[in-house]
Amino acid sequence: MIAKIVLENLKHKPMRSLLSFLLIGVPVTLILTLVGLSHGMLADSERRTRGTGADILVRGSNARTALSTGPATLSEKFLDFLAHQPHVQSVMGVITHSIELPLVVNGVDLDQFNRMSGGLQYLSGGGFQGPYDVILDRYYADQKKKHVGDPIELMNRPWHVCGIVDGGKLAHVLVPLKTLQMLDSATGKLSVIYLKLDNPANTEMVKAALDQQLPDYPIWSIADLTSQLQEGLNNQGLNDFIAVVMGIGVVIGFAVVCLSMYMAVLQRTREIGILKSLGGSKLFIAQIIWLEALLLGVGGTVFGILMSYAARWAIVTLKPASFQVEIVYYWWPIAAAITLIGASLGALYPGLSAARHDPIEALAYE
Amino acid sequence: MSDGRAIIEVQQLEKIYRVGKVDVPALRGVELSVQAGEFLSIVGPSGSGKSTLFHIIGGLTPPTSGRVRVDGNDLAAMSDADRTRLRRRTVGFVFQKFNLLPNLTARDNIAVARHIAGLDRKPTPQFEEILQLLGIASRLDHKPNALSGGEQQRIAIARAIVNHPAILLADEPTGNLDTENSKAVLEILRDLNERMGQTVLMITHNPEAAAYGHHTVHMRDGRIIEKS
Numbered sequence: 001m002i003a004k005i006v007l008e009n010l011k012h013k014p015m016r017s018l019l020s021f022l023l024i025g026v027p028v029t030l031i032l033t034l035v036g037l038s039h040g041m042l043a044d045s046e047r048r049t050r051g052t053g054a055d056i057l058v059r060g061s062n063a064r065t066a067l068s069t070g071p072a073t074l075s076e077k078f079l080d081f082l083a084h085q086p087h088v089q090s091v092m093g094v095i096t097h098s099i100e101l102p103l104v105v106n107g108v109d110l111d112q113f114n115r116m117s118g119g120l121q122y123l124s125g126g127g128f129q130g131p132y133d134v135i136l137d138r139y140y141a142d143q144k145k146k147h148v149g150d151p152i153e154l155m156n157r158p159w160h161v162c163g164i165v166d167g168g169k170l171a172h173v174l175v176p177l178k179t180l181q182m183l184d185s186a187t188g189k190l191s192v193i194y195l196k197l198d199n200p201a202n203t204e205m206v207k208a209a210l211d212q213q214l215p216d217y218p219i220w221s222i223a224d225l226t227s228q229l230q231e232g233l234n235n236q237g238l239n240d241f242i243a244v245v246m247g248i249g250v251v252i253g254f255a256v257v258c259l260s261m262y263m264a265v266l267q268r269t270r271e272i273g274i275l276k277s278l279g280g281s282k283l284f285i286a287q288i289i290w291l292e293a294l295l296l297g298v299g300g301t302v303f304g305i306l307m308s309y310a311a312r313w314a315i316v317t318l319k320p321a322s323f324q325v326e327i328v329y330y331w332w333p334i335a336a337a338i339t340l341i342g343a344s345l346g347a348l349y350p351g352l353s354a355a356r357h358d359p360i361e362a363l364a365y366e
Numbered sequence: 367m368s369d370g371r372a373i374i375e376v377q378q379l380e381k382i383y384r385v386g387k388v389d390v391p392a393l394r395g396v397e398l399s400v401q402a403g404e405f406l407s408i409v410g411p412s413g414s415g416k417s418t419l420f421h422i423i424g425g426l427t428p429p430t431s432g433r434v435r436v437d438g439n440d441l442a443a444m445s446d447a448d449r450t451r452l453r454r455r456t457v458g459f460v461f462q463k464f465n466l467l468p469n470l471t472a473r474d475n476i477a478v479a480r481h482i483a484g485l486d487r488k489p490t491p492q493f494e495e496i497l498q499l500l501g502i503a504s505r506l507d508h509k510p511n512a513l514s515g516g517e518q519q520r521i522a523i524a525r526a527i528v529n530h531p532a533i534l535l536a537d538e539p540t541g542n543l544d545t546e547n548s549k550a551v552l553e554i555l556r557d558l559n560e561r562m563g564q565t566v567l568m569i570t571h572n573p574e575a576a577a578y579g580h581h582t583v584h585m586r587d588g589r590i591i592e593k594s
Binding site for chain 2: 282
């Protein structure tokens with residue numbers, strides 16, 4: 001019966017209910033989008049690195065994580081040294097340069113790149129013909145609305161789009177290795193060296209041997225990349241940021257429900273009086289308010305989830321190269337719990353206020 | 367008709383409301399005895415204390431002093447929670463403004479009273495007969511805004527008696543009704559009293575309505591000045 005009263009109350013004021021759902025849904029969307037963004041970016045980075053076909057990557061001694069950006073400090077001489085290690089089939093040196101966050105440009109030697117990865121799949125155009133040629137993947141080309149032959153401004157200088165590829169290997173933007181080394185005043189230097197082995201089963205053995213020979217250089221297997229990337233994101237304070245957004249979610253859920261239910265209690269003063277005249281206890285009245293607040297929370301969560309799909313669509317449509325958003329299902333119950341905690345807290349004052357109503361005054365309320 | 371057992375006994379009842387810093391006496395030593403099965407009309411001008419007397423007998427507010435026994439319960443000694451329990455089964459209210467829950471159908475308005483009393487949602491066969499008597503069986507799935515005033519008041523009466531209370535308190539039940547509907551509601555109250563022995567206390571300003579009761583109590587300035 002309580003559920004019926006609550007549902008009828010929600011249906012009786014549909015605009016109030018919808019606005020409450022919407023407002024409660026905003027932090028849910030924020031949380032889910034933020035989490036989806038971090039997961040999407042993580043998965044995309046992992047996919048692109050795996051797309052190189054490498055089994056091991058070697059970073060400069062100053063690198064914090066497997067894919068962090070920073071000055072290129074690895075000497076190109078390591079390429080020859082690493083290429084002659086047992087079980088190493090091919091090597092590729094890459095230099096990385098940050099452009100508009102979170103995007104980077106990779107300087108690559110296309111011959112090395114093709115040997116390791118099996119080559120790029122060109123949708124139009126082809127490889128580098130000149131030092132300032134640039135290869136874009138289709139996401140970046142869509143985002144910047146560029147075609148083969150178009151000029152493009154990168155790193156404060158004009159480039160020429162020579163090819164558009166399907167993507168999924170290294171960065172969204174590839175330029176000649178030598179050009180980027182020169183522009184970064186890092187001639188002869190690399191950010192990362194990728195190693196492809198004769199058999200992936202030898203990865204741990206080769207990595208262990210390299211760790212012994214190059215103790216100052218971080219060396220990761222591609223298999224360890226996921227945990228490395230997660231660690232990298234955590235190091236950048238992402239978890240703290242998500243915790244803050246979750247806190248904001250609780251506060252917004254609390255405030256919206258408190259305001260909405262307080263207004264509802266004022267509007268329903270007479271109805272509360274009626275229920276009390278029928279023998280409705282304080283607990284019974286408070287239960288109605290609490291259950292309605294919970295339903296607002298559930299509705300807000302559903303709205304928030306739906307809006308997170310809309311947010312994902314908007315982000316990947318407007319910035320297909322810069323941001324990747326995943327729908328992270330296991331965060332739905334977490335977001336729901338955050339909202340319901342906020343809603344329950346928000347129902348406390350209106351619920352107590354309703355329960356304390358004097359029945360005679362409530363019945364006389366116009 | 368009454369069976370000779372006093373179901374309501376009121377002695378030296380006083381009720382004082384505090385309005386700001388001023389004490390306002392609403393009842394000043396009311397003495398009243400109502401027999402089980404009696405239909406009592408209470409008349410008097412506005413501010414005479416009729417509604418306050420109802421609210422105390424119905425357990426909506428405690429007395430300031432004096433003794434009030436309703437169906438064997440000493441209201442002066444009862445806590446707020448005890449009076450809440452009293453309202454579930456012992457008294458039923460019918461109000462001038464019907465006071466139905468606007469978002470629920472007539473059927474659910476009646477079901478709420480049963481739910482609060484901790485009873486099954488489905489009323490007893492005896493109650494089904496009452497619904498026929500009230501002439502509202504076909505209107506139960508409508509919400510109050512789709513019902514006429516007369517229909518709403520009949521639903522309110524049905525809700526008030528669905529738990530078979532010892533006492534039915536009707537506060538100006540015809541105050542918002544036209545002559546035809548007023549007559550119908552009064553006859554329903556009389557029927558309930560005569561056929562089922564329902565004790566009824568009814569506040570009214572209308573002498574014709576008051577005549578439906580076995581007795582009429584006149585109130586003025588917080589006191590009962592006459593019982594006829």
